[in-house]
Amino acid sequence: MILTRRAALLGLAGSVTLGRASLALAAAPTDQRFVVVILRGAMDGLSAVVPYGDPALAGLRGDLLPPGPGQEKGLLDLGGYFGLHPALANFHAMYKDGDLAVLHAVAGAYRSRSHFEAQDYLESGASQRLTTGWLNRVVAALPTSTGPVDEAFAVGVAVPLLLRGPAPVGSWAPTSFATPSPELYARIAELHHTDPVTGPAIAAGLRERGFAAGMNTGDTKDNARYAFPALAAEAGKMLARPDGPRIAAMELGGWDTHAAQTNRLEFPLRQLDTGLAALKAALGPAWSKTAILVMTEFGRTVRTNGTKGTDHGTGTVAFALGGAIAGGRVLGDWPGLGAGRLLDDRDLQPTTDLRSVAKGMLAAHLGLNAKALAAVFPGSEAASPVSGLLRS
Amino acid sequence: METRVFQALNRFGLGRRGQEALPADPAAWLAQQLRQPDPTRLAALPSTATGLTALRQDRSEKPKPEDSRTRALYRAEAAAQLANAIATPAPFRESLVWFWTNHFTVSARRGECAAVLGAFVEEAIRPHVTGPFQDMLVAVMRHPAMLLYLDNAQSAGPASLAATFGKRGLNENLARECLELHTVTPAAGYTQADVTEYAKILTGWSIDLEANPPGFRFRPRAHQPGEKTLLGQKFPEGEAGGLQALAFLAGHPATHRALATALARHYIADDPPDAAIRRIEAALRDTGGNLGAAAQALIGIEAAWTPGTKLRRPQEFVVSVVRALDLPENNRPPMIAVLAGLGQPFQSAPAPNGWPDRAADWAAPEAMLRRIDWSYAVSARAGDQDPEAIATASLGPLLRASTRDDMRRAGSRRDALALLLASPEFQRR
Numbered sequence: 001m002i003l004t005r006r007a008a009l010l011g012l013a014g015s016v017t018l019g020r021a022s023l024a025l026a027a028a029p030t031d032q033r034f035v036v037v038i039l040r041g042a043m044d045g046l047s048a049v050v051p052y053g054d055p056a057l058a059g060l061r062g063d064l065l066p067p068g069p070g071q072e073k074g075l076l077d078l079g080g081y082f083g084l085h086p087a088l089a090n091f092h093a094m095y096k097d098g099d100l101a102v103l104h105a106v107a108g109a110y111r112s113r114s115h116f117e118a119q120d121y122l123e124s125g126a127s128q129r130l131t132t133g134w135l136n137r138v139v140a141a142l143p144t145s146t147g148p149v150d151e152a153f154a155v156g157v158a159v160p161l162l163l164r165g166p167a168p169v170g171s172w173a174p175t176s177f178a179t180p181s182p183e184l185y186a187r188i189a190e191l192h193h194t195d196p197v198t199g200p201a202i203a204a205g206l207r208e209r210g211f212a213a214g215m216n217t218g219d220t221k222d223n224a225r226y227a228f229p230a231l232a233a234e235a236g237k238m239l240a241r242p243d244g245p246r247i248a249a250m251e252l253g254g255w256d257t258h259a260a261q262t263n264r265l266e267f268p269l270r271q272l273d274t275g276l277a278a279l280k281a282a283l284g285p286a287w288s289k290t291a292i293l294v295m296t297e298f299g300r301t302v303r304t305n306g307t308k309g310t311d312h313g314t315g316t317v318a319f320a321l322g323g324a325i326a327g328g329r330v331l332g333d334w335p336g337l338g339a340g341r342l343l344d345d346r347d348l349q350p351t352t353d354l355r356s357v358a359k360g361m362l363a364a365h366l367g368l369n370a371k372a373l374a375a376v377f378p379g380s381e382a383a384s385p386v387s388g389l390l391r392s
Numbered sequence: 393m394e395t396r397v398f399q400a401l402n403r404f405g406l407g408r409r410g411q412e413a414l415p416a417d418p419a420a421w422l423a424q425q426l427r428q429p430d431p432t433r434l435a436a437l438p439s440t441a442t443g444l445t446a447l448r449q450d451r452s453e454k455p456k457p458e459d460s461r462t463r464a465l466y467r468a469e470a471a472a473q474l475a476n477a478i479a480t481p482a483p484f485r486e487s488l489v490w491f492w493t494n495h496f497t498v499s500a501r502r503g504e505c506a507a508v509l510g511a512f513v514e515e516a517i518r519p520h521v522t523g524p525f526q527d528m529l530v531a532v533m534r535h536p537a538m539l540l541y542l543d544n545a546q547s548a549g550p551a552s553l554a555a556t557f558g559k560r561g562l563n564e565n566l567a568r569e570c571l572e573l574h575t576v577t578p579a580a581g582y583t584q585a586d587v588t589e590y591a592k593i594l595t596g597w598s599i600d601l602e603a604n605p606p607g608f609r610f611r612p613r614a615h616q617p618g619e620k621t622l623l624g625q626k627f628p629e630g631e632a633g634g635l636q637a638l639a640f641l642a643g644h645p646a647t648h649r650a651l652a653t654a655l656a657r658h659y660i661a662d663d664p665p666d667a668a669i670r671r672i673e674a675a676l677r678d679t680g681g682n683l684g685a686a687a688q689a690l691i692g693i694e695a696a697w698t699p700g701t702k703l704r705r706p707q708e709f710v711v712s713v714v715r716a717l718d719l720p721e722n723n724r725p726p727m728i729a730v731l732a733g734l735g736q737p738f739q740s741a742p743a744p745n746g747w748p749d750r751a752a753d754w755a756a757p758e759a760m761l762r763r764i765d766w767s768y769a770v771s772a773r774a775g776d777q778d779p780e781a782i783a784t785a786s787l788g789p790l791l792r793a794s795t796r797d798d799m800r801r802a803g804s805r806r807d808a809l810a811l812l813l814a815s816p817e818f819q820r821r
Contacts (some may be wrong), residue, residue: 188811191794203759253803
């Protein structure tokens with residue numbers, strides 16, 4: 001893959017995009033590895049980590065629930081109250097190894113149900129859009145070393161806002177692999193539905209490319225389905241190298257499940273699960289020095305909507321995983337789903353600030369002190385770091 | 393009225409560029425582009441002499457393809473032409489340059505033409521898009537690009553000195569295509585005898601590659617002696633006979649009809665109403681074939697202001713996307729490769745009849761999917777621009793509620809932009 005050659009040429013960092021997934025890397029004077037995965041489109045936390053022990057759950061979204069633990073294609077149990085979605089088998093194995101922690105009922109400090117605003121805030125690390133991303137400020141906050149040269153470069157398309165800023169970060173993107181999600185194809189086909197020329201042509205083209213008639217399953221012949229795992233494996237190889245980058249940001253789309261959620265969520269969850277398993281495998285022994293934060297801009301409505309999907313909500317789930325994580329636990333203060341417990345009577349009430357999770361990881365894993373954390377997340381004094389996230 | 397503003401930008405022009413000022417009076421804005429001089433002449437104009445010199449050197453040195461001077465010139469000129477189309481403040485005029493360039497197709501598939509393709513546009517097409525058709529026709533027929541492409545450079549009259557004492561003979565290619573595609577069309581009822589006679593009239597219209605500078609040259613030794621008859625008209629021997637024949641063909645009623653039909657097909661609809669064709673035809677007839685008058689007539693035809701009747705061809709689509717996103721030069725897609733991928737490689741039509749101009753010719757299933765894929769790919773270059781602001785800026789009231797709703801529901805800026813660029817109202821003009 002080109003990333004390897006490219007990154008070798010550049011020495012320190014690079015960025016690559018495959019399908020709906022993308023990756024950006026930066027060097028840092030540390031031997032610890034820190035990876036952030038942004039799930040763009042708002043992952044439904046209540047489907048990824050199902051609070052099957054909550055008595056109100058079945059009444060609110062019974063038709064979206066997988067079978068319980070122990071049943072065929074059932075939830076993967078996390079200790080008697082929560083269960084992982086059955087597509088997250090590798091996550092379950094990491095949880096049992098003590099390498100994965102679940103943080104439930106998390107959200108950013110902002111309250112926006114606009115994807116674009118919320119993603120900006122999530123990446124800025126603030127309740128407003130900043131010109132730099134918090135992960136870039138992490139790189140800047142690390143003590144300088146005699147390490148890689150301080151050389152900025154830019155090739156091809158954009159680095160995510162999360163990693164944008166003064167610290168050197170690379171960007172590279174092959175256009176040939178860029179294909180939209182099956183749902184986006186379906187929406188475009190629908191927009192053309194009444195066009196006598198382009199409508200039938202697009203429908204025929206999608207059939208020829210092997211889309212199922214409903215176009216909901218993501219069953220395409222192209223390599224988009226392998227994009228995130230392939231990218232994650234590349235990231236792992238890069239991060240594993242003694243002289244490789246130490247900071248990576250990855251993105252994975254396809255989470256905006258307004259309709260037919262049971263079908264549509266399966267695909268991105270499986271990508272995430274196999275992708276991070278591929279990252280772990282590629283890291284090899286460096287896995288023990290790795291911490292990964294998986295986050296999304298907001299959660300989704302607790303109740304099912306009229307099209308067997310969910311709409312934009314608030315509280316959701318985040319994952320902390322890696323060999324450096326003190327996992328095997330579900331953390332957070334579960335607010336419950338019963339009467340009067342929901343935010344605006346529709347969303348999971350957030351009880352943990354995502355910045356607290358990030359700060360807890362940065363403090364323990366990369367050694368950032370309070371002053372540095374304040375620079376990374378300006379105005380976050382009220383969000384104190386979650387302690388005990390890392391193995392001591 | 394606002395719909396007409398965006399119709400002027402998209403139908404007649406190449407799409408709005410970013411947030412550029414909107415014309416207050418769309419019809420007047422278009423008409424002004426026809427009256428004023430072309431504002432986009434390239435700073436470093438490619439010249440036919442430069443291109444032919446490169447061709448001469450390549451022929452003698454036979455370099456490897458990657459070292460070919462003609463290919464290098466072609467690539468540089470293609471990039472300059474596309475950059476020109478993105479930057480122009482007179483997009484209707486530029487669209488007319490594209491239209492007439494396609495009418496008189498010279499294709500880079502014929503490799504030796506590649507070095508002079510840019511010069512062909514700048515010398516034979518661009519100066520004449522609002523002038524008499526006859527001037528453009530003469531400039532094209534004498535241009536080395538066309539003489540190479542349709543083989544007239546080597547043609548010799550059967551009774552000429554060159555044929556008598558050499559191995560060369562008559563080549564009818566240019567004469568036939570000029571009658572069939574460029575001027576009167578088969579509707580004029582010409583015969584094979586007319587084609588042969590016209591080919592004889594054009595003998596000697598050639599290129600001197602060894603001259604300094606190299607360029608067009610009339611070669612009396614290759615010219616067929618004697619008077620010729622084309623469509624019942626007699627033309628004298630010599631270069632003057634050819635010029636008279638071109639004047640005759642340019643002013644022929646069947647030519648006016650054919651040009652009017654092609655213009656109406658490009659600017660009104662795949663199957664334009666006959667009344668529209670007749671109005672353009674009348675404008676040509678009444679002005680002695682003035683192309684500016686024909687374009688002015690188009691502006692006045694109400695059917696040309698009906699949105700969405702034309703599917704953008706890939707080149708129109710790609711340029712309008714770069715204009716809509718207002719991408720700076722250092723963040724543009726590799727347009728030459730993109731155009732090839734979307735099925736319209738730059739100035740490389742498969743045959744002398746040029747690129748087709750009906751939606752059905754471009755809406756093959758895989759072709760449409762590639763447009764969608766590229767819409768998604770290029771959307772990554774838009775950075776933090778607000779997709780809805782881009783949609784409103786480029787389409788105004790033409791943006792459909794369904795597209796806007798889908799864009800608002802999209803999970804990322806990139807998805808929202810891809811929806812816009814792939815939408816029917818952006819794919820059409």
